Amino acid sequence: MxxxxxxxxxxxxxxxxxxxxxxxxxxxxxxxxxSPTEQIWFGSVRELAEANKIPCLTSSINEPENIExxxxxxxxxxxxxxxxNMIKPELLEIPAKGALNLHGSYLxxxxxxxxxxxxxINGETETGATLHYMVAKPxxxxxxxxxxxxxxxxxxxxxxxxxxxxxxxxxxxxxxxKLVDGTAGRIPMNLAAGSYFGxxxxxxxxxxxxxxxxxxYNLIRGVTHPYPGAFTELNGNxxxxxxxxxxxxxxxxxxxxxxxxLCIGTGSGLLELRNYEPVDVTVKCxxxxxxxxxxxx
Numbered sequence: 001m002x003x004x005x006x007x008x009x010x011x012x013x014x015x016x017x018x019x020x021x022x023x024x025x026x027x028x029x030x031x032x033x034x035s036p037t038e039q040i041w042f043g044s045v046r047e048l049a050e051a052n053k054i055p056c057l058t059s060s061i062n063e064p065e066n067i068e069x070x071x072x073x074x075x076x077x078x079x080x081x082x083x084x085n086m087i088k089p090e091l092l093e094i095p096a097k098g099a100l101n102l103h104g105s106y107l108x109x110x111x112x113x114x115x116x117x118x119x120x121i122n123g124e125t126e127t128g129a130t131l132h133y134m135v136a137k138p139x140x141x142x143x144x145x146x147x148x149x150x151x152x153x154x155x156x157x158x159x160x161x162x163x164x165x166x167x168x169x170x171x172x173x174x175x176x177x178k179l180v181d182g183t184a185g186r187i188p189m190n191l192a193a194g195s196y197f198g199x200x201x202x203x204x205x206x207x208x209x210x211x212x213x214x215x216x217y218n219l220i221r222g223v224t225h226p227y228p229g230a231f232t233e234l235n236g237n238x239x240x241x242x243x244x245x246x247x248x249x250x251x252x253x254x255x256x257x258x259x260x261x262l263c264i265g266t267g268s269g270l271l272e273l274r275n276y277e278p279v280d281v282t283v284k285c286x287x288x289x290x291x292x293x294x295x296x297x
Contacts, residue, residue, distance in 0.1 A: 001180060002075045004095070006030045006061055006083035010161070011129075011168050013043035015081040015102060018172050026054050027073045030061040032084055041158075041226040062088045070094050077179065080134065081168070089136045097179070099134040101141075102172065104164045106130060106148055108194025111139035116164055117157045118197045121222035123214065126150050127160070129167035131175050132189065139196075142186040145175040156221045202228040209254035209290050213246035213269035220244050232289045234281055239289070243275040254290040256283055264289055 003026045007016055012031065019026065031045040049056035059066060062085060070078070071094055078099040080087060092099040105115035106128030119127040128148040133141035147167040151160055178184035205223045207216055207230050220230040220241055229240040232254070251257035251265025262283065263270040 001025055001077070002027045002073055003077050003079060004028045004030075004061075004070050004073055004075045005079045005081065006085075006087065007045045007079075007081040008032045008084060009045075009082040010042040010165050011102060011104065012045045012081040012083070013048055014165055014169050015079075015172050016045065016048055018169050019079075019176065020052060022173075022176055024176070026052075027075060028069065029054055029056045030066070030083065031056060031058055033058045039226040060085055061091060062086075067091055078134075086138060087134060092134050092136075097182075100131055100144065100179075101134045101139070102168050103130045103132065103139050104161075104168070106146055107132060107139060107143060108189050108191050111191075111194055111196040113197060113199035115197065116161050117200060117222050117227065119151060120155065120157045120160055121218050123218045124151055127164065129164050129171050131171050133186070140189055140191060142188055144179070144184050144186065145171045147171050154221075156224050158224070158226060205230045207232045207241070207290065209264070210267045213266040213271045216266055216271055217244055217246045234283065234287060234289050237278065237281050239276055239278070239281055241273055241276045245272045245274060246270070247272050252288070254288040256285050256287045256289070259283065259285060 003024055005016060005026055007029060008031050029045065029049045034040050046056050046058065057066065067090065070091060075095045076097045078091065078095040080101040103115065105119065107130040110118055110127065126148055128146055130146035131144045135141040147170050149163040149167050175184055205228055207219065220243065223230050224242050229242055231238055231240045233239065247263060247270045249257065249263060249270035251270060253265055253267055255265040257263045257265050257270055262273045264273060
C-alpha cells in the first residue's frame with residue numbers, strides 16, 4: 001500500500017516514524033526548506049527521509065510536475081502532517097483511499113493556522129490532535145480519530161506542542177491499522193460548533209497593556225521561546241518579555257508600579273515581569289511601558 005506524505009516539524013517527524021514502525025510503504029515525502037529567519041528547534045523530516053532512503057522533495061507538492069509525480073505513484077493514501085501549504089483539490093482526488101491531515105487541535109475548534117499558539121493565547125484549558133479527511137476548505141473534512149490534551153496555566157506554547165505531538169502519534173497509532181483494513185470511522189465535522197484562526201506574525205506579539213493581566217500573561221506564554229516573543233516599548237527601546245506572572249494589585253495600564261519585583265499595571269491586575277530583554281534597560285517607578293518616552297504623562 002503506497003503512501004505519499006507531506007510533512008514538517010516534530011509532528012511530521014514523529015508520525016512518519018510511527019508509520020515506518022507499522023511497516024507502511026512510503027513512496028515519496030514532500031517537506032519544506034528550513035527558513036533562515038525561523039528558530040529551528042524541531043526534528044528534520046528531510047533527514048529522517050534520507051536515513052530511511054525515502055525520496056524527499058522540498059518543492060511544493062502543488063507544482064505541476066509534482067502533481068504528475070503523485071499521479072504516477074498512484075498512492076492509496078496521501079497524508080499531511082503539519083505541512084504548511086494548502087494542498088490543491090486535484091491532488092486530494094488522486095489517492096484511491098483518501099487524503100488525510102493531522103491537525104494540532106481538537107477539531108472543529110481552532111481550525112486554521114498555528115492552533116497550539118492560539119489555544120494558549122486564548123487561555124484554553126484543553127486542546128488536542130485530530131486526524132481528518134482533507135477537502136477544499138481547510139480543516140473541514142470528516143474526522144477519523146482525535147485525542148484531547150489538557151493545558152496547564154503554566155504551559156507555554158512549546159510545552160503544549162510537546163503534548164499535542166504525543167497526542168498526534170497516539171491518534172495515528174490507533175487509526176492507521178483501521179484505515180488500512182477499511183474499518184476506520186468517519187464523523188462529519190460540525191463547523192458551526194468550532195472556530196477558525198489565521199496565521200500570526202511577529203508584530204502580533206505587541207502587548208496591549210489595557211488588557212487584563214491574565215490576557216497579557218497568556219500572550220506572553222503563547223509566543224515565548226522558541227517563538228519571537230511578546231514585546232512592548234520603554235524609553236524608545238523595544239523590550240521582549242519572555243516570562244511573567246499575573247499578581248493582585250492595581251496601576252495604570254503600562255505603569256511601572258514596583259521595581260522589586262518588577263510589576264506593571266494592566267487593565268485589571270498587575271503583571272510581574274520575570275524574564276525580559278534587553279536586561280539593562282533603565283526602569284523606574286512611574287514610567288510607562290508601551291509609550292515612546294516611557295515617562296508618566
